[in-house]
Amino acid sequence: MAEFYPWQYTVWQQIRGTVVLKTHALLLKGRKGIGKLDFARSLAKSLLCKQITAERVACGMCASCKWFEQGAHPNFYLITPEALIESSGGAGSESSTTDKQDADSGKSGKKPSQHITIEQVRALNDFVYFSGHQDGLKVILIHPAEAMNGAAANALLKKLEEPPSNVLFILVAHHSQDLLPTIRSRCQQITLPIPDAATARNWLVQQGVEHADICLALAGASPLQAVAFNHDxxxxxxxxxxxxxxxxxxxxxxxxxxxxxxxxxxxxxxxxxxxxxxxxxxxxxxxxxxxxxxxxxxxxxxxxxxxxxxxxxxxxxxxxxxxxxxxxxxxxxxxxxxxxxxxxxxxxxxxx
Ligand SMILES: [Zn+2]
CATH class of the missing domain: 1.20.272.10 (Zinc Finger, Delta Prime; domain 3)
Incomplete structure (x- = not known):
């Protein structure tokens, strides 16, 4: 995909231009299916890129970008519920839960957790203090942040209260009101926009979605969900x-x-x-x-x-x-x- 969606151009300019380097925690919030996770990943990638372009997007060519694309960047850490990792092959796309569930899931053993657990948050310590390039920026992406259970949220709060240096937390939330107020208040909060109908429709047509208007209406104006309606x-x-x-x-x-x-x-x-x-x-x-x-x-x-x-x-x-x-x-x-x-x-x- 492009580094961000057409309806995110303005907010990309705002964030990438100024905000990020002044904060240690960002909360990207907004409706499900508008591309928040992709935006967050692109943001992380661009911050880690070694040859940032004039538009401040990741170059896609440097070693850092290659690592990132392979899901192997030593300075990037994604925390997401087990269930999302399984249903999306690791990337945790916002719309993936709607279309790729294995018909046999649930047949064998324990169901993967829908929550982010305290163990997942604790595991951050190794990442923050012992791994990666010690002197470079490290980015931690938590998606969806409201999936943290109580213990996990409290553990994260401690980290936000005493932020490690050179670490950026990016929280992505569909329902930010479900987060602890104390977590919200420690983040720079940014609402990602919902595209207007014409922009969303154009984009869907470009993606080859056949019944763009119908899919968009069914998805309640969330374009990424509308794409899922068109799959398989x-x-x-x-x-x-x-x-x-x-x-x-x-x-x-x-x-x-x-x-x-x-x-x-x-x-x-x-x-x-x-x-x-x-x-x-x-x-x-x-x-x-x-x-x-x-x-x-x-x-x-x-x-x-x-x-x-x-x-x-x-x-x-x-x-x-x-x-x-x-x-x-x-x-x-x-x-x-x-x-x-x-x-x-x-x-x-x-x-x-
Ligand atoms: Zn690059």
């Missing part, structure tokens, strides 16, 4: 899902479950969450956020659904979202969720 049959699977649940009076939950249960379960729950969000939103405000193409269907469904039941079901999906990370039986879980949906939308279907 993801779009067609999602389209099939929406087609089916658009017909709650007749679709077959068993056969839909059979088609879906090997996909990433939390993702399917989020499909249903977005769908129900649109039903609720259309009922209360007449507005649709994600499924702009399905207005006629949504209008029809909302006309007959019981809004109270729908609201309860929608709220319960939040719990389903949490449970979907550790289901005892993915198939059963999905089937139950779809049956509940049918019961809400068409109570008479299972009345007898």
């Amino acid at each position: 049959d993801y779009f067609s699977q999602h389209a099939d899902f929406i087609r089916q649940i658009s017909l709650p009076a007749s679709f077959d939950p068993i056969s839909l479950t059979n088609r879906l249960h090997k996909l990433d379960l939390p993702e399917i729950v989020s499909w249903l969450q977005k769908w129900c969000y649109d039903l609720m939103s259309f009922y209360t405000t007449g507005k649709i956020r994600y499924h702009v193409q399905q207005e006629t269907t949504i209008r029809k469904l909302v006309a007959t659904a019981d809004p109270k039941l729908l609201a309860i079901f929608w709220r319960n999906l939040i719990t389903s979202q949490q449970l979907s990370r550790h289901p005892l039986n993915a198939k059963l879980f999905l089937e139950e969720m779809l049956l509940s949906y049918i019961r809400v939308m068409v109570p008479e279907r299972y009345a007898d």
